[in-house]
Each structure stands twice: as structure tokens, then as C-alpha cells.
Amino acid sequence: MLTVTDLHAGYGKVEVLKGISFSVPKGQLVTLIGSNGAGKTTTMRAISGIVKPTGGRIELAGENIAGIDCHHIARRGIAHSPEGRRVFASLSVTDNLRLGAFPRLTGHRAKGDVSADMERVFEMFPRLRERAFQYAGTLSGGEQQMLAMGRALMLEPEVLLLDEPSMGLAPRLVAEVFATIGNLKAASITMLLVEQFAAAALEVADYAYVMENGSIRHEGPAQQLKNNAAVRAAYLGGGH
Ligand SMILES: Nc1ncnc2c1ncn2[C@@H]1O[C@H](COP(=O)(O)OP(=O)(O)O)[C@@H](O)[C@H]1O
Numbered sequence: 001m002l003t004v005t006d007l008h009a010g011y012g013k014v015e016v017l018k019g020i021s022f023s024v025p026k027g028q029l030v031t032l033i034g035s036n037g038a039g040k041t042t043t044m045r046a047i048s049g050i051v052k053p054t055g056g057r058i059e060l061a062g063e064n065i066a067g068i069d070c071h072h073i074a075r076r077g078i079a080h081s082p083e084g085r086r087v088f089a090s091l092s093v094t095d096n097l098r099l100g101a102f103p104r105l106t107g108h109r110a111k112g113d114v115s116a117d118m119e120r121v122f123e124m125f126p127r128l129r130e131r132a133f134q135y136a137g138t139l140s141g142g143e144q145q146m147l148a149m150g151r152a153l154m155l156e157p158e159v160l161l162l163d164e165p166s167m168g169l170a171p172r173l174v175a176e177v178f179a180t181i182g183n184l185k186a187a188s189i190t191m192l193l194v195e196q197f198a199a200a201a202l203e204v205a206d207y208a209y210v211m212e213n214g215s216i217r218h219e220g221p222a223q224q225l226k227n228n229a230a231v232r233a234a235y236l237g238g239g240h
């Protein structure tokens with residue numbers, strides 16, 4: 001579904017991604033793990049067009065989308081739930097969700113049934129229903145994260161990019177976020193997940209890539225990487 005080949009990207013003259021290659025097959029959950037500053041968020045931004053790649057290819061269903069404007073990339077079905085759960089604070093929960101469906105409402109993507117999909121998001125996150133008409137800025141951190149994920153889902157995405165969905169959340173909410181990711185996986189949604197909780201990400205993912213200093217260092221089926229001694233030592237708390 002999504003194939004990244006020799007991707008280079010950075011900020012100004014600083015190259016962050018030094019030619020990375022990976023793929024996210026249709027219906028699968030692929031995770032990208034690695035320490036802080038490895039370039040995971042930059043990878044997500046390059047895929048969704050927020051950062052312009054300086055080289056390489058990003059193919060969505062066989063078509064190269066590298067360098068295309070981010071609005072056009074969204075229309076092609078890449079939904080990005082960004083790091084730091086950015087929501088539109090001065091809009092209601094419902095309006096944030098509607099904005100997620102914007103390319104469907106403007107005819108740039110298949111319209112489908114937007115209200116049925118909103119209902120599905122409310123079923124997935126009952127707390128958002130209770131707060132449907134509240135300003136998003138007044139939600140708790142956990143609720144804003146749910147809204148960021150719900151808004152991304154409202155695109156009816158071909159690929160869902162989730163950047164650190166559990167960041168800054170209390171342990172109980174982290175468990176909820178991972179349960180939701182499990183539900184999305186069961187619904188065959190194609191996902192690329194970046195997570196600080198590498199062990200939990202490897203538990204839920206099909207396949208994993210380990211990133212270090214802007215390059216891919218290891219890759220393999222998630223269960224296999226979980227048992228890889230080097231990966232355990234570096235990313236999973238020394239094998240505990
Ligand atoms: N907006 C930016 N401008 C300049 N450098 C940045 C910017 N965002 C990130 N970087 C740098 O890019 C590198 C990779 O960052 P990032 O992709 O956020 O890593 P990760 O998500 O893996 O923690 C870091 O060295 C970081 O300082």
C-alpha cells in the first residue's frame with residue numbers, strides 16, 4: 001500500500017533522513033521504533049507532505065506522492081495523527097471530526113456516509129460523544145489524543161499515520177490507546193505507528209523497523225524483533 005524507497009528529508013541544510021526504505025502492506029500494522037531524535041516524526045511529516053523530501057520515492061498504491069502538497073496527499077487518503085495531539089482548540093469536538101472528513105465533503109474523496117462514520121468514532125471513543133459540543137481546547141490530554149485519532153479516521157484513510165499516540169498519557173489511558181489500535185487493526189486499517197513504548201508497539205504490530213540517526217538499523221516481523229538481543233538491549237530496557 002505504502003512503499004518508501006531511499007527517502008531523504010530534513011530541515012534547511014540539515015539532512016535528517018539519510019535514505020530510508022520501508023513498506024506498509026495493505027491491512028497491516030507496521031511500527032517504527034527508535035530513540036528520541038532518530039527521525040521518526042520527520043518520516044511521518046515527509047509521508048504526509050509537511051516536510052518536502054529531498055530525494056527518494058513515497059509510493060501510495062504504486063503512485064509516487066513524494067513532493068506533492070500536503071492537502072493533495074490527504075485527498076489521496078493519507079491521514080496523519082500528529083505528535084503532540086494537535087486539535088483545533090477553538091472548534092467543537094464534532095467540528096474537529098467534520099474537518100477530518102473535509103476532502104470527502106468537498107468531493108475530493110469518496111463521500112460515503114460521513115454521519116455513520118462519525119457515529120463509529122463516537123462508539124470507539126464514548127468520551128468524545130459526551131463532549132461532542134465542547135471546545136476541543138477544554139478536553140483533557142487523553143481526550144484530545146482520542147480526538148486526533150478520531151479526526152484522522154474521519155478521512156476514511158488508505159493509510160493511517162499515528163505519531164506517538166500515547167505520549168504524555170496516564171498509564172490507564174495508554175492501555176486504552178493500545179486497545180483502540182488493536183481494534184483498528186482488527187478492522188484491517190493500514191497503519192504506520194510510531195511509539196515510545198517500543199515493547200507495546202512490537203506486541204500489537206505485524207512488522208517493525210528500528211530507526212537510528214536517520215537510517216533503518218533493523219527490521220523484521222514484530223515478534224521476532226522483540227526477541228532480538230540487540231533490539232532488546234537498546235530499546236526494550238535491556239531485556240527486562
Ligand atoms: N522543525 C525542525 N527544525 C529543525 N530540526 C528539526 C525539526 N524537527 C526535528 N528536527 C531535528 O530532526 C531530528 C529528528 O527529529 P524527529 O524526526 O522529531 O525525531 P523523533 O521523532 O524520532 O524523536 C532531530 O535531530 C531534531 O532535532
Ligand SMILES: [Mg+2]
Pocket residue numbers: 040041042083164
Ligand atoms: Mg517524534
